Amino acid sequence: MRKLIFFIFLNLIFVNNLFALIEIDITRGNLDPLPIAVSPLHVDIKSESFNDFKVKNLGENISEIIEKNFRNTGLFNPLKKDAFVQKPDIAHLKPRFEDWRLIKAQALVTGKLIIKDEKLKVEFRLWDLAAAKEMTALAFTTTPSNWRRVAHIISDKIYERLTGEEGYFDTRIIYVAESGPKNQRIKKLAIMDQDGFNTKYLTLGNELVLTPRFNPTNQMVTYMSYFRNMPRVYLLDIETGTQDIVGNFPGMTFAPRFSPDGKKIIMSFAKDGNSDIYTMNLESRKVERITDHSSIDTSPSFSPDGKFIAFNSDRSGLQQIYVMRSDGSNVKRITFGKGIYGTPVWSPRGDLIAFTKMHKGRFYIGVMRTDGTGERLLTENYYQEAPSWSPNGRVLVFYRETKAGEKGEGFSAKLWSIDITGYNERRLSTKTDASDPSWSSLLSK
Amino acid sequence: MNLGEKMTIKTNLKNILLVIFTTLILSACSTAKKSADIEGDVYTGKETVEYLAAGVPDRVFFATNKSSLTSASRATLRKQANFLRKNKNLNITVEGHADERGTREYNLALGERRANAARDYLMTYGISGKRISVISYGKEKPVNPKSSPISWSQNRRSVTVKVN
Numbered sequence: 001m002r003k004l005i006f007f008i009f010l011n012l013i014f015v016n017n018l019f020a021l022i023e024i025d026i027t028r029g030n031l032d033p034l035p036i037a038v039s040p041l042h043v044d045i046k047s048e049s050f051n052d053f054k055v056k057n058l059g060e061n062i063s064e065i066i067e068k069n070f071r072n073t074g075l076f077n078p079l080k081k082d083a084f085v086q087k088p089d090i091a092h093l094k095p096r097f098e099d100w101r102l103i104k105a106q107a108l109v110t111g112k113l114i115i116k117d118e119k120l121k122v123e124f125r126l127w128d129l130a131a132a133k134e135m136t137a138l139a140f141t142t143t144p145s146n147w148r149r150v151a152h153i154i155s156d157k158i159y160e161r162l163t164g165e166e167g168y169f170d171t172r173i174i175y176v177a178e179s180g181p182k183n184q185r186i187k188k189l190a191i192m193d194q195d196g197f198n199t200k201y202l203t204l205g206n207e208l209v210l211t212p213r214f215n216p217t218n219q220m221v222t223y224m225s226y227f228r229n230m231p232r233v234y235l236l237d238i239e240t241g242t243q244d245i246v247g248n249f250p251g252m253t254f255a256p257r258f259s260p261d262g263k264k265i266i267m268s269f270a271k272d273g274n275s276d277i278y279t280m281n282l283e284s285r286k287v288e289r290i291t292d293h294s295s296i297d298t299s300p301s302f303s304p305d306g307k308f309i310a311f312n313s314d315r316s317g318l319q320q321i322y323v324m325r326s327d328g329s330n331v332k333r334i335t336f337g338k339g340i341y342g343t344p345v346w347s348p349r350g351d352l353i354a355f356t357k358m359h360k361g362r363f364y365i366g367v368m369r370t371d372g373t374g375e376r377l378l379t380e381n382y383y384q385e386a387p388s389w390s391p392n393g394r395v396l397v398f399y400r401e402t403k404a405g406e407k408g409e410g411f412s413a414k415l416w417s418i419d420i421t422g423y424n425e426r427r428l429s430t431k432t433d434a435s436d437p438s439w440s441s442l443l444s445k
Numbered sequence: 446m447n448l449g450e451k452m453t454i455k456t457n458l459k460n461i462l463l464v465i466f467t468t469l470i471l472s473a474c475s476t477a478k479k480s481a482d483i484e485g486d487v488y489t490g491k492e493t494v495e496y497l498a499a500g501v502p503d504r505v506f507f508a509t510n511k512s513s514l515t516s517a518s519r520a521t522l523r524k525q526a527n528f529l530r531k532n533k534n535l536n537i538t539v540e541g542h543a544d545e546r547g548t549r550e551y552n553l554a555l556g557e558r559r560a561n562a563a564r565d566y567l568m569t570y571g572i573s574g575k576r577i578s579v580i581s582y583g584k585e586k587p588v589n590p591k592s593s594p595i596s597w598s599q600n601r602r603s604v605t606v607k608v609n
Contacts, residue, residue, distance in 0.1 A: 273512075274558070
C-alpha cells in the first residue's frame, strides 16, 4: 500500500504555533463543539480535465468530506455554507476575519486546487479567527484519483493542529462483510476508507472468514479462514492479493494479531481441545508457545512496546482478562468486576485496555488501565464485542448485533464507534452487514 | 348493607379468585411445557436432533460456557460408540458449536473443547481417535437462528457427522 502513496509534500508554507487562541480538549466529552467554517476549495480555472473527473466540483467535494469528518468527531460544528461571506479564492488569500466572526465561526479552513499535467495540486490554510492569524498551511501534489485521501489528510492536519493529537481520518477499516440468512451467513473480507467509501472485497465468500487485523504498516492482514474446512490463521498481502497459511499447525489456529514490530503473529492454537497462545515469527517461521494451561487461553493482544500481552482465559472458571510478560511469565489476572470479560485490546498509546464485558445478559464495551483499575463502561447493548482502536487511541470501533426472531428475521450486524470519553456513539456506514472491524494506522504517516 | 349482600359479594370474589387461579395454573402449564426441554440450561428436547441410524441421535447439548457431558449426553454418545463399532469403516467428524451470547474467539475455543469432550468419550468406548476428526465452528453455524434461551440451548452442541 505504501508504494501506492506518492504524496509529495512540497512545502510547508507557514506554520505558526504561537499565540493560537483556539484549542480543543479531547480528553473529556465535548458538549460544546467548536464552530468551524470550511470554505469550498477554490478551483483554478486553468485546471485541465482528467479522465471523467468533474474538476469544477472538486473543491466543493473536498470541503464536504472535511466537514463530515469533523462532524463525526463530535468535537467540531461545521457551519452551513449559505452563511459564508467571502468567495473561496479571496478568503484563501486573506480572510476578512471580522466577517467570519460574525457568523460565529472560530476557525476557518480555506484552500485552492489545480489539476495540471495529470497531477492534483492542493493547498489549504487554517485560520484562527479570534486571533486573526494563520495557524497552519500546507501544499501537496498527488494523482487526481487520490482526491478523497487529500480531504482526509487535510482533516488530519487540522485535527492535529487544533487538538494537539494525531488525527485518524486518512485510515481504513478492514472488516467482515456479512450477507444471507443468519444460519447460512456468507462472510467476506472487506476493506473501506474510515468514512465508508471505496469498499473493496478481498475474498469471494466461498469460505468462512473471521477476525481480520492489520499489520503496523497496513500492507498485510492476518485473519482466520475455514478454507478447505480447515480453520487456520492466514496472512494476506493486500497489494498482491496473495494468501498464505500461517505455520503448519496440526489443529485449529485462531484469534491472530500482529506484534507491534510486525514480525510475529500471536494467536491461539487448539491442541486436543485445549487452546493456548503461540507466536510465530514470519521470517524465521519459528514457533513459540507462550501459555501452557489446561484452560482456554485466547484473544491475545500485545502492548505497543511489545513487552506485555493481554489475553482472555477461563482458568479461574469463567472468561477473565489476564496480562503477562511477552515470554509468558508473570501471569496476572486484571479483571475482578461483576460479570465476565473478553477481547482485551491494548491501546496504541499503551495506557488503556479496551474490552468486552458480559453481565446479566447485557454486553458492554469498556476501557480500563492496564492493571485492571479504573474500569469505565462506555456503551451497553443487547450484543456487541470486538473493539479496535483508532490510531490515536481516542475512538473505538466495534460491532453490534440485534436480536433475531423465529426464522432469524430482524438480525443485523453493524459497525459502531464511540469515543473513549463515552460520548459520540455512532454507526459507521457499510455497504453490507459487518463485523470484526480492525482500524488501520495512519496511511500517510 | 345487609348480611345477604355481603355473602354474594364474597362468593363473587371467590369465583373471580378461582378464575384467576385456574388461569395462572394453565399459563404455568404452558410455560412449563416449553421449558421442559431445558434442564439446568442444557437442552433435553428432540427438536433439531437428527439421527445417524435408528435410535442413534447425532448430537449432544451443553450448558452455557461449559463443555462437560451430562448423563443424557453420555447415553447418546454410548449409542454413537455402539453404532460406530458396528460400522467399522465409518469415519466421523465431531463439530463443536457455541451459542451467540459470547465473544467470537472464546466461542471458537469453547466449540473445540466441546467437540473434544465428545470425541474423548467416544474413545473411552473403544472408538479409535483416527476415525474421529473434530472441528469447531464457534457461534458461526447456529442450528436455530432465533435469539431466545431455548434456541441458544439448541445451538450449544456437538454434532457427530459421517464423513464417508
